[in-house]
Amino acid sequence: MDRVARCRRTVREAVADVSPPPLRRRLYDEIDANALTPAVLTVESALAADPSADLAAVRELAAGTQLIYDGLALTRELAHVTPWSDAESEVDGGVETHAGDDADTHADTDVTVEADADADLAIVAADVLVARGFSILSRTDAADRAVETIQAFGRDQTTRRDAADPGAIDARLERDVLELAVETGAAAVSKPPAPALSDLAATLADRADTTLPPAERWLHTSDATTVDGLASDGGAADHVTEGVE
Numbered sequence: 001m002d003r004v005a006r007c008r009r010t011v012r013e014a015v016a017d018v019s020p021p022p023l024r025r026r027l028y029d030e031i032d033a034n035a036l037t038p039a040v041l042t043v044e045s046a047l048a049a050d051p052s053a054d055l056a057a058v059r060e061l062a063a064g065t066q067l068i069y070d071g072l073a074l075t076r077e078l079a080h081v082t083p084w085s086d087a088e089s090e091v092d093g094g095v096e097t098h099a100g101d102d103a104d105t106h107a108d109t110d111v112t113v114e115a116d117a118d119a120d121l122a123i124v125a126a127d128v129l130v131a132r133g134f135s136i137l138s139r140t141d142a143a144d145r146a147v148e149t150i151q152a153f154g155r156d157q158t159t160r161r162d163a164a165d166p167g168a169i170d171a172r173l174e175r176d177v178l179e180l181a182v183e184t185g186a187a188a189v190s191k192p193p194a195p196a197l198s199d200l201a202a203t204l205a206d207r208a209d210t211t212l213p214p215a216e217r218w219l220h221t222s223d224a225t226t227v228d229g230l231a232s233d234g235g236a237a238d239h240v241t242e243g244v245e
Helices: 003-013 021-033 037-049 055-081 083-094 102-137 143-162 166-188 195-206 215-221
Strands: none
Touching: 003 021, 003 037, 003 055, 003 215, 021 055, 021 102, 037 055, 037 166, 037 195, 037 215, 055 102, 055 143, 055 166, 102 143, 143 166, 166 195
């Protein structure tokens, strides 16, 4: 199993105890929908700082960075699309109704209720993802950076409405999370972040906008030493950003 798959499994395991089952499935859906770049970059950062790192332990921390990103990204999405209002508008504008037609009225109500329930579940899922991610990192040297990442996101979204370039404000989340990933990986082995991995994080952030590139697209460019047959086949550290699309 490759590094990306192992990271995804660890991230899913980090929320496997969440109940009720519909909420847990919603968490899994969100995890599976996003690129594993924060988690994988965390592992690569640890290996770049210490090739003998305990990968299983590092992956557990990597799950923390991934969950924080998944939760904040979902929060950002929900804040922008206002799902409850959209659901009501779709019903009002897309379903022809007739006075006295109880069947149509009930159908409209059912659609609205279901959409509102989905939106409510999504908000809970976002909160759980961030909370679980932070709980994983809370006892590490990366805890302060995790707090800063979450707080910065809140400030950015508060000021976004009046910003000249809202897209640039949104993209700060990806940059902050990638920096968190590098710091978390280094903290996992009690080392300073490797400059090459900091450079890689900056390059990925420059090209990410609000969608992170899949880890498979850039993993081969990192300079981590091969461990357990899983690390990337990277080139030299000063070429770490070559090949990043």
